[in-house]
Amino acid sequence: xxxxxxxxxxxxxxxxxxxxxxxxxxxxxxxxxxxxxxxxxxxxxxxxxxxxxxxxxxxxxxxxxxxxxxxxxxxxxxxxxxxxxxxxxxxxxxxxxxxxxxxxxxxxxxxxxxxxxxxxxxxxxxxxxxxxxxxxxxxxxxxxxxxxxxxxxxxxxxxxxxxxxxxxxxxxxxxxxxxxxxxxxxxxxxxxxxxxxxxxxxxxxxxxxxxxxxxxxxxxxxxxxxxxxxxxxxxxxxxxxxxxxxxxxxxxxxxxxxxxxxxxxxxxxxxxxxxxxxxxxxxxxxxxxxxxxxxxxxxxxxxxxxxxxxxxxxxxxxxxxxxxxxxxxxxxxxxxxxxxxxxxxxxxxxxxxxxxxxxxxxxxxxxxxxxxxxxxxxxxxxxxxxxxxxxxxxxxxxxxxxxxxxxxxxxxxxxxxxxxxxxxxxxxxxxxxxxxxxxxxxxxxxxxxxxxxxxxxxxxxxxxxxxxxxxxxxxxx
Ligand code: 6PG
Numbered sequence: 001x002x003x004x005x006x007x008x009x010x011x012x013x014x015x016x017x018x019x020x021x022x023x024x025x026x027x028x029x030x031x032x033x034x035x036x037x038x039x040x041x042x043x044x045x046x047x048x049x050x051x052x053x054x055x056x057x058x059x060x061x062x063x064x065x066x067x068x069x070x071x072x073x074x075x076x077x078x079x080x081x082x083x084x085x086x087x088x089x090x091x092x093x094x095x096x097x098x099x100x101x102x103x104x105x106x107x108x109x110x111x112x113x114x115x116x117x118x119x120x121x122x123x124x125x126x127x128x129x130x131x132x133x134x135x136x137x138x139x140x141x142x143x144x145x146x147x148x149x150x151x152x153x154x155x156x157x158x159x160x161x162x163x164x165x166x167x168x169x170x171x172x173x174x175x176x177x178x179x180x181x182x183x184x185x186x187x188x189x190x191x192x193x194x195x196x197x198x199x200x201x202x203x204x205x206x207x208x209x210x211x212x213x214x215x216x217x218x219x220x221x222x223x224x225x226x227x228x229x230x231x232x233x234x235x236x237x238x239x240x241x242x243x244x245x246x247x248x249x250x251x252x253x254x255x256x257x258x259x260x261x262x263x264x265x266x267x268x269x270x271x272x273x274x275x276x277x278x279x280x281x282x283x284x285x286x287x288x289x290x291x292x293x294x295x296x297x298x299x300x301x302x303x304x305x306x307x308x309x310x311x312x313x314x315x316x317x318x319x320x321x322x323x324x325x326x327x328x329x330x331x332x333x334x335x336x337x338x339x340x341x342x343x344x345x346x347x348x349x350x351x352x353x354x355x356x357x358x359x360x361x362x363x364x365x366x367x368x369x370x371x372x373x374x375x376x377x378x379x380x381x382x383x384x385x386x387x388x389x390x391x392x393x394x395x396x397x398x399x400x401x402x403x404x405x406x407x408x409x410x411x412x413x414x415x416x417x418x419x420x421x422x423x424x425x426x427x428x429x430x431x432x433x434x435x436x437x438x439x440x441x442x443x444x445x446x447x448x449x450x451x452x453x454x455x456x457x458x459x460x461x462x463x464x465x466x467x468x469x470x471x472x473x474x475x476x477x
Contacts, residue, residue: 096120
């Protein structure tokens with residue numbers, strides 16, 4: 001019987017949990033996966049809910065009321081294409097395909113155009129929150145035709161996280177806007193995770209060896225610091241899970257599990273795409289770039305190991321003259337988080353203008369407050385900043401953050417000086433302080449760059465004392 005209201009292709013952890021969430025919200029749901037074990041798991045976990053699993057695309061399509069709403073939650077890349085091609089012969093004009101994966105936004109633009117030629121509507125949708133979010137309420141960033149969105153909004157808003165009764169799901173813009181916003185979300189996620197890792201490294205190493213009996217600070221002690229921070233202005237999902245992860249014991253060895261995990265970070269590409277897109281837009285996002293860079297360096301473990309024995313250590317703990325303590329690191333982290341959001345939102349603002357996404361920053365801050373990986377108390381202030389000034393080009397200029405950042409810059413500086421003086425890499429903190437220093441410098445040394453360009457390539461320059469374009473014929477005279 002064609003009475004299901006929502007279909008899902010891909011019953012991996014994300015797809016299954018999202019579909020169970022749909023069913024739990026009272027919508028009749030049907031899921032398809034080639035893998036029988038995944039279908040069985042859906043049926044088991046969905047016992048008592050209006051959800052069923054089917055073994056082929058034709059049955060999935062035949063089970064759905066028209067116009068059909070079919071979401072796919074499959075790995076980004078060629079699999080998305082093959083699912084679309086598998087579905088297409090069974091669909092009718094007016095049906096809607098929703099791609100809820102982390103697809104690269106140019107692919108979404110191409111797929112929307114392709115499907116439109118076949119009369120099929122397509123929504124590129126960013127879903128954040130991991131498996132727990134998918135099951136209990138993710139943050140959902142929807143891109144595409146607003147009229148199509150209205151046909152799926154009751155379901156997507158119902159399953160999303162809620163903050164003060166407001167859904168963390170919204171139509172953010174046309175075309176690939178949903179996947180673009182999700183990509184930038186992930187870029188901010190990369191920066192926040194790297195900053196947390198650097199703060200952890202400093203806390204771990206900054207315990208004066210004498211008072212710690214020659215040992216570094218324990219992960220349990222650092223977990224307590226993060227838990228304390230989570231009760232204050234740093235309140236956020238990533239700080240919370242950091243404190244929980246640091247307490248976890250490895251059942252095999254009895255050691256702290258974090259200490260048993262190899263220090264090479266993986267990545268699936270969304271951080272790198274953010275950096276690439278920012279370069280194309282001409283928007284500086286150095287904290288996000290640094291986070292991508294540090295994942296790349298972390299992956300080169302063998303090379304790092306070899307070089308660590310070739311380069312003598314620099315400096316010694318404790319570093320008295322930097323006054324580095326927990327409060328300073330907390331302040332640096334808080335300010336760096338604000339700067340990371342500032343970089344992401346500046347990028348969204350530029351993309352909105354260049355790609356005609358018509359992004360609403362207030363709405364984006366609103367739906368990032370709950371459900372997603374970068375949810376944080378600070379997003380409430382960010383939302384207020386954009387409510388006051390919808391066209392704000394950079395959050396660092398907002399009265400909501402200006403004074404705080406101005407004061408916090410000193411703590412960021414202390415952290416970076418301390419880290420550099422003892423050879424602890426703090427790439428994201430360094431990028432952040434330099435981002436703030438650069439954007440608050442009336443004068444940068446770019447005059448010298450212009451002189452060099454004119455010297456070797458007659459690229460011309462402008463002058464400080466009068467209008468016009470100038471070239472110096474003979475720099476050596
Ligand atoms: C989310 C996450 C999710 C995923 C990342 C991980 O918002 O729920 O961002 O999409 O965990 O893609 O990315 P990396 O594998 O690149 O770290």
